[in-house]
Amino acid sequence: MENFSEWYHEILENAEIIDSRYPVKGMHAWLPYGFKIRKKIIETLRKLLDEDHDEVLFPLLIPEEELMKESIHIKGFEDEVYWVTHGGKAKLKRKLALRPTSETAMYPMFSLWIRTHKDLPLKVYQIVNTFRYETKHTRPLIRIREITTFKEAHTVHKTLEGAEKQVKKAINIYKTFFDSLGIPYLITKRPEWDKFPGAVYTIAFDTLMPDGRTLQIGTIHNLGQNFSKTFDITFETEEGKHEHAYQTCYGVSDRVIASVISIHGDEKGLCLPPKIAPIQIVIVPIIFKETEEEVLEFCKNVEKKLKEGKLKVHLDDRDIRAGRKFYEWEMKGIPLRIEIGPKDIEKNKVVVVRRDSGEKMDVKFDDNFVENIKSIIEKMNNDMRKRAWEKMKKKIYDVDDIKKCKDIINNGKGVVRVIWCGNENCGKNLEEKIKADMLGIEGKSSGKCLNCNEDGKYKVLLAKTY
Amino acid sequence: MENFSEWYHEILENAEIIDSRYPVKGMHAWLPYGFKIRKKIIETLRKLLDEDHDEVLFPLLIPEEELMKESIHIKGFEDEVYWVTHGGKAKLKRKLALRPTSETAMYPMFSLWIRTHKDLPLKVYQIVNTFRYETKHTRPLIRIREITTFKEAHTVHKTLEGAEKQVKKAINIYKTFFDSLGIPYLITKRPEWDKFPGAVYTIAFDTLMPDGRTLQIGTIHNLGQNFSKTFDITFETEEGKHEHAYQTCYGVSDRVIASVISIHGDEKGLCLPPKIAPIQIVIVPIIFKETEEEVLEFCKNVEKKLKEGKLKVHLDDRDIRAGRKFYEWEMKGIPLRIEIGPKDIEKNKVVVVRRDSGEKMDVKFDDNFVENIKSIIEKMNNDMRKRAWEKMKKKIYDVDDIKKCKDIINNGKGVVRVIWCGNENCGKNLEEKIKADMLGIEGKSSGKCLNCNEDGKYKVLLAKTY
Numbered sequence: 006m007e008n009f010s011e012w013y014h015e016i017l018e019n020a021e022i023i024d025s026r027y028p029v030k031g032m033h034a035w036l037p038y039g040f041k042i043r044k045k046i047i048e049t050l051r052k053l054l055d056e057d058h059d060e061v062l063f064p065l066l067i068p069e070e071e072l073m074k075e076s077i078h079i080k081g082f083e084d085e086v087y088w089v090t091h092g093g094k095a096k097l098k099r100k101l102a103l104r105p106t107s108e109t110a111m112y113p114m115f116s117l118w119i120r121t122h123k124d125l126p127l128k129v130y131q132i133v134n135t136f137r138y139e140t141k142h143t144r145p146l147i148r149i150r151e152i153t154t155f156k157e158a159h160t161v162h163k164t165l166e167g168a169e170k171q172v173k174k175a176i177n178i179y180k181t182f183f184d185s186l187g188i189p190y191l192i193t194k195r196p197e198w199d200k201f202p203g204a205v206y207t208i209a210f211d212t213l214m215p216d217g218r219t220l221q222i223g224t225i226h227n228l229g230q231n232f233s234k235t236f237d238i239t240f241e242t243e244e245g246k247h248e249h250a251y252q253t254c255y256g257v258s259d260r261v262i263a264s265v266i267s268i269h270g271d272e273k274g275l276c277l278p279p280k281i282a283p284i285q286i287v288i289v290p291i292i293f294k295e296t297e298e299e300v301l302e303f304c305k306n307v308e309k310k311l312k313e314g315k316l317k318v319h320l321d322d323r324d325i326r327a328g329r330k331f332y333e334w335e336m337k338g339i340p341l342r343i344e345i346g347p348k349d350i351e352k353n354k355v356v357v358v359r360r361d362s363g364e365k366m367d368v369k370f371d372d373n374f375v376e377n378i379k380s381i382i383e384k385m386n387n388d389m390r391k392r393a394w395e396k397m398k399k400k401i402y403d404v405d406d407i408k409k410c411k412d413i414i415n416n417g418k419g420v421v422r423v424i425w426c427g428n429e430n431c432g433k434n435l436e437e438k439i440k441a442d443m444l445g446i447e448g449k450s451s452g453k454c455l456n457c458n459e460d461g462k463y464k465v466l467l468a469k470t471y
Numbered sequence: 472m473e474n475f476s477e478w479y480h481e482i483l484e485n486a487e488i489i490d491s492r493y494p495v496k497g498m499h500a501w502l503p504y505g506f507k508i509r510k511k512i513i514e515t516l517r518k519l520l521d522e523d524h525d526e527v528l529f530p531l532l533i534p535e536e537e538l539m540k541e542s543i544h545i546k547g548f549e550d551e552v553y554w555v556t557h558g559g560k561a562k563l564k565r566k567l568a569l570r571p572t573s574e575t576a577m578y579p580m581f582s583l584w585i586r587t588h589k590d591l592p593l594k595v596y597q598i599v600n601t602f603r604y605e606t607k608h609t610r611p612l613i614r615i616r617e618i619t620t621f622k623e624a625h626t627v628h629k630t631l632e633g634a635e636k637q638v639k640k641a642i643n644i645y646k647t648f649f650d651s652l653g654i655p656y657l658i659t660k661r662p663e664w665d666k667f668p669g670a671v672y673t674i675a676f677d678t679l680m681p682d683g684r685t686l687q688i689g690t691i692h693n694l695g696q697n698f699s700k701t702f703d704i705t706f707e708t709e710e711g712k713h714e715h716a717y718q719t720c721y722g723v724s725d726r727v728i729a730s731v732i733s734i735h736g737d738e739k740g741l742c743l744p745p746k747i748a749p750i751q752i753v754i755v756p757i758i759f760k761e762t763e764e765e766v767l768e769f770c771k772n773v774e775k776k777l778k779e780g781k782l783k784v785h786l787d788d789r790d791i792r793a794g795r796k797f798y799e800w801e802m803k804g805i806p807l808r809i810e811i812g813p814k815d816i817e818k819n820k821v822v823v824v825r826r827d828s829g830e831k832m833d834v835k836f837d838d839n840f841v842e843n844i845k846s847i848i849e850k851m852n853n854d855m856r857k858r859a860w861e862k863m864k865k866k867i868y869d870v871d872d873i874k875k876c877k878d879i880i881n882n883g884k885g886v887v888r889v890i891w892c893g894n895e896n897c898g899k900n901l902e903e904k905i906k907a908d909m910l911g912i913e914g915k916s917s918g919k920c921l922n923c924n925e926d927g928k929y930k931v932l933l934a935k936t937y
Contacts, residue, residue: 024583027529027530027580028537028579029530029532029533029534029567032532033530034529034530034577034580035527035528035529036527037527040525040528041526043528044526059506060506060507060510061501061503061506062501062506062509063493063500063501064495064498064499064500065531065602065617066495066498066553066617083559084559087555087558087567088556088558089553089554089555089569090555091554091556092551092552092553092554092604093550093552093604093606094549094550095604101495101553103555110493111500113494114490114492114500117490134531138558140559151530151531153528153530
């Protein structure tokens with residue numbers, strides 16, 4: 006795709022994901038097909054979280070005094086909060102914020118819920134809409150004013166180690182989640198100047214979009230005791246002492262959906278990983294007048310078998326040309342197309358076409374049919390993930406020269422990996438010189454800092470970000 | 472229950488449904504157990520709607536000029552709309568309303584979506600939070616400022632008959648829905664002065680709460696062309712003419728959950744219909760030291776069998792007294808309790824206790840075990856529904872005397888059915904004299920109007936309402 010931005014807007018419209026014409030900037034309506042994809046992605050996430058978290062639901066509106074309690078936190082959000090000031094014709098006595106995120110809605114309640122060490126750990130999550138009054142250029146599902154899908158998990162622990170362990174668990178949950186969507190990721194520790202307002206540190210998942218810019222798709226924050234001290238979340242220890250608890254929180258948003266669309270999509274449209282496709286297989290009968298009945302009956306048998314195998318299948322028996330059907334279903338990203346014509350029936354087989362690779366295969370309609378289709382789907386899931394990872398890896402460049410960094414970043418080639426001494430000024434200088442954002446620290450290193458040429462400490466990634 | 476209001480608040484807290492201590496009046500946090508019940512109820516509803524509707528999701532915020540377009544509609548809501556006026560520190564150029572309902576968010580988009588008769592009928596729904604700045608006394612899940620669960624369906628048709636048919640379909644959907652929850656209902660056509668603002672007419676489902684007041688649990692509106700004319704929703708007919716479409720909308724809210732809690736609950740706590748219980752069966756081992764291992768093993772076998780039968784079962788093997796477990800699970804409304812002690816094992820049977828009736832039964836742990844448990848559950852579902860219906864029917868009184876009406880209404884005995892001539896003044900006089908609200912018209916009648924003694928036209932219901 007030559008022009009990613011144009012492609013992206015067109016696919017959202019043509020594949021009927023969302024409607025951007027809603028009369029408020031940065032807010033969109035989910036169309037039925039888009040909603041189904043969103044639902045599958047949410048289900049995948051819920052399943053992972055439900056193993057170890059309880060789902061809850063907190064109010065949207067946060068009283069001003071609660072939002073304002075944590076001074077560093079509010080500084081990070083005060084320019085982007087929407088305020089409700091009136092109810093009916095009356096001015097409210099106190100302003101209410103539309104949640105930009107829910108720490109300040111939840112933690113006053115956590116303070117009531119948690120009494121003793123027996124109440125810990127507490128692990129909850131919710132999936133809600135949140136709001137940011139974005140002043141930057143908005144972009145559907147990427148930079149929006151109503152984030153329609155915000156999964157935020159919040160946990161409370163007795164010890165710092167408990168919180169540390171939870172951070173690691175959350176990293177694993179997100180790895181499993183993104184792997185199942187075939188989305189490659191870069192995991193870094195955000196620099197101090199870009200961590201979540203109020204956190205001790207932030208671990209971030211970024212992916213690489215087709216235009217060479219990175220997209221933050223998940224973050225995990227160790228909050229230490231920062232919020233528990235502000236919101237008075239204390240517990241009685243086994244020894245009868247009262248201590249402030251340790252907290253973490255971690256979130257993913259609509260951006261996950263944006264990344265699935267962008268990373269797997271191609272010139273023909275969407276390409277959905279089979280695990281989250283609302284329809285996994287579309288059957289298109291190849292109709293000639295003389296054999297129409299026979300072909301349709303065969304198609305129905307194939308459909309029945311696949312349904313019995315718990316696959317999501319759709320028989321497209323509309324009275325329009327097969328070519329148009331191919332075009333439409335390719336646009337919508339259906340993983341497998343099964344074509345069935347009279348010649349296939351003669352040989353008791355079907356033609357299977359993979360959406361991702363275009364590969365065509367004959368598959369016998371015998372006792373192993375469903376199992377064979379399932380293997381193709383499984384292989385397709387793996388291939389899509391592998392291909393996306395390889396594509397991304399090729400665009401991560403180890404560089405020890407500012408000019409080369411600039412060339413890579415400016416020309417949308419991808420991400421640079423450089424060595425940094427760890428000094429904040431040097432970090433910001435690097436960002437300034439390269440005209441990129443530091444994603445964060447990938448790991449330790451012993452070379453020379455690209456800015457000051459002193460001993461380096463860290464391997465860091467820099468990129469143009471969304 | 473002597474004091475329903477007190478009972479209701481206590482059960483919400485003790486059964487861990489919601490937390491009312493959130494620091495904004497009329498807004499509550501869903502606790503994990505309450506959230507699970509809510510989720511099951513939503514799933515039940517989704518399943519019914521997905522057969523014939525597409526799920527969508529529209530933005531929360533509605534621009535002032537869209538909300539204001541339909542003059543009758545806005546009059547019904549203008550005193551209760553929350554307004555967002557500021558983004559960050561800046562005043563917004565135009566105010567944005569928190570949706571009180573979504574006609575004015577959706578219909579401008581419908582106007583873009585619908586071009587020809589081929590685009591019709593359009594049937595969509597969404598499940599979202601909506602907001603009402605209630606000035607009356609708030610009550611959790613019943614009269615709240617953030618309605619956390621609002622299912623609103625919106626349909627568009629070519630003809631008035633199409634819309635009429637949809638109203639009947641919606642009535643059937645709601646009947647099936649409330650039947651599956653065991654909630655009895657009164658179906659009436661709301662009087663003109665109480666119909667949905669902007670509708671041609673409103674059909675309502677009310678149920679009767681234990682204190683004799685009715686609760687509106689569902690409404691269905693035939694909108695005719697009122698909104699399609701305001702929002703310019705037109706389509707090209709088969710003959711090439713341009714016509715305004717016909718519309719309906721219908722909704723249910725958190726109140727459904729309030730009714731399930733109130734109608735089936737008793738002095739011991741919640742009593743959940745098995746169809747929506749997050750846990751359908753709890754197994755409580757009766758432990759004596761000598762036989763502990765044996766009993767626990769037997770319990771695990773029972774648990775395994777029930778799980779294989781796709782029943783939602785929980786084995787409570789906590790090290791606390793069985794009596795305390797009984798108390799807790801009764802409070803949480805788990806439909807069946809299975810008690811297993813050493814004497815039961817000797818006889819290869821278990822003791823099953825029904826939450827609704829307290830009935831105790833011996834059930835053999837043989838090949839028919841799971842089937843037998845399923846029959847008990849099925850019977851319990853039916854019994855609960857039947858019992859609730861009978862209870863309600865006894866509290867509907869045919870009355871032809873104002874004084875008797877007043878006695879029934881004032882003393883919380885239930886609902887009165889009277890004859891009405893159809894004249895609005897008479898209707899409002901009746902409301903005034905009886906000190907009750909007219910729920911609406913149940914059907915035709917030929918007696919004398921209770922107010923003016925002229926020829927009656929309608930059987931109508933009046934009640935004290937929530």
